Amino acid sequence: MTTMKERDSVRFRIPGESRFLFLVRTVVTSLARAAHLPGDEVDKVEIAVDEACTNVLDHAYRNVSPKPAIDLEIHISEGQFIVDVIDYGKPFDFKAYVPPRFPDHWMEGQTRGVGLYLIRQCMDETIYDQLPGNANRFRLIKNIATCAGPVGAVEPVETR
Amino acid sequence: MPGPSLSLDVKKVGAASIVFLSGDIDASSIRDFQSTVEPLCECEGPQVILDCTALSYVNSTGLGALFTLSRMCRTNRGKLVMYGVRPKIRNVITVLGLETLLVLCETREDAVAIFKNEAGTTS
Numbered sequence: 707m708t709t710m711k712e713r714d715s716v717r718f719r720i721p722g723e724s725r726f727l728f729l730v731r732t733v734v735t736s737l738a739r740a741a742h743l744p745g746d747e748v749d750k751v752e753i754a755v756d757e758a759c760t761n762v763l764d765h766a767y768r769n770v771s772p773k774p775a776i777d778l779e780i781h782i783s784e785g786q787f788i789v790d791v792i793d794y795g796k797p798f799d800f801k802a803y804v805p806p807r808f809p810d811h812w813m814e815g816q817t818r819g820v821g822l823y824l825i826r827q828c829m830d831e832t833i834y835d836q837l838p839g840n841a842n843r844f845r846l847i848k849n850i851a852t853c854a855g856p857v858g859a860v861e862p863v864e865t866r
Numbered sequence: 867m868p869g870p871s872l873s874l875d876v877k878k879v880g881a882a883s884i885v886f887l888s889g890d891i892d893a894s895s896i897r898d899f900q901s902t903v904e905p906l907c908e909c910e911g912p913q914v915i916l917d918c919t920a921l922s923y924v925n926s927t928g929l930g931a932l933f934t935l936s937r938m939c940r941t942n943r944g945k946l947v948m949y950g951v952r953p954k955i956r957n958v959i960t961v962l963g964l965e966t967l968l969v970l971c972e973t974r975e976d977a978v979a980i981f982k983n984e985a986g987t988t989s
Contacts, residue, residue: 724893728871731890731923749954756925760893808963812933820926820962827961 710740715781722773724763730778731756734789737780738848741787747853750828751789754846757821758791766795766842786830787848797842800834871895874902882913882981884974888920891928900931907935912944915977919950929959933967945969945984949977 710716716737720726734755738748759776767773777792805826806819826832831847872895875886883906891899906914914935924932936946949971951959959965971977 725871727892727894728890731892746954746957749957752923753925753958756892756923760925760927763893809967812930812962812964812967817927817930820930824926824958824961 708740709742710737710782712782712785715779717777717779719775719777720759722763722767722770722775724760727756727759730759730776734778734780738787741782741850743787743848743850743853747848751787751846751848754825754828755789755791757825758789758844758846761798761821762791762793762795765798766793768796770795782850785849785851787850789846791844791846792837793842793844794840795842797836798834872898874898876902876906879978881911882915882978884915884917886917886920890923891921891931892923892925893927896925896927896931899928900935903935904938907938907942907944907946910942910944912939912942912946913981914939914944914946915974916946916948917950917974918948918952918955921950921952921955924955924958926958926962929962929964933964936968945980947971947977947980949974 716733718733720730731752735748735752738751743751755778762776763773774794777790779790779792781788803819803822805823806816811820825846829846830849830852833845833847835843835845837843871890871892873888877884877886885903885906887899889895903914903916906912932946932948939946947969950973951970956965956970959968959970969980971980
């Protein structure tokens with residue numbers, strides 16, 4: 707397996723269709739393993755990126771046809787594994803976001819906001835900003851150094 | 867090109883329906899999953915067993931759908947039971963507070979036993 711090193715960067719673009727999410731998960735998990743993230747942290751990155759792309763399709767690109775592409779850039783910088791999810795749709799209002807409270811959220815039949823909650827649980831840091839050209843960037847950050855030890859690790863998770 | 871990421875196979879075993887899931891439940895496959903499993907939950911006293919041993923990934927929408935289907939079964943005086951759930955998916959179930967709302971078993975025998983035990987206590 708190849709190794710992903712400091713300053714390495716991989717960019718790719720998928721059409722705005724859910725059938726390409728499998729491809730996103732495959733590429734991102736391969737690169738996370740190449741960055742030597744532990745298996746459970748690779749799983750978390752996979753979940754966070756999939757949820758971020760799903761949110762783009764469901765919300766930023768809601769009622770848009772055809773849906774624009776989604777750009778992904780994965781790079782390592784200063785000991786951080788960083789995934790940028792870039793869309794060209796309606797910006798998300800983070801100030802209006804209220805995190806769900808479980809299990810009440812489910813019992814009340816609500817479904818919104820779960821993906822973003824999961825993203826934040828899975829990643830060490832998230833940054834949302836708007837770029838020139840009507841683009842929105844959701845930056846998902848995993849600190850590689852803090853992943854190395856057993857502290858904070860959850861139960862072992864098998865790889866796919 | 868990526869195609870459908872989930873395969874579903876339903877088998878009747880006595881009064882129970884066992885759904886063998888293989889692949890991923892994500893935004894591209896959630897409708898297939900719901901349209902296959904939901905009819906099984908709509909009858910009186912549904913006994914729905916999900917074989918998750920080959921299930922690699924479930925997103926948050928999929929877990930929400932699992933809760934909705936499980937609740938539908940309970941409303942109809944039945945149950946939805948999952949077995950063979952991989953640790954990776956169990957971790958997400960826990961993070962989302964669903965561990966007490968879904969019925970998870972280790973093996974198919976455990977899942978079938980739940981229905982047998984319930985039949986025994988109600989007869």
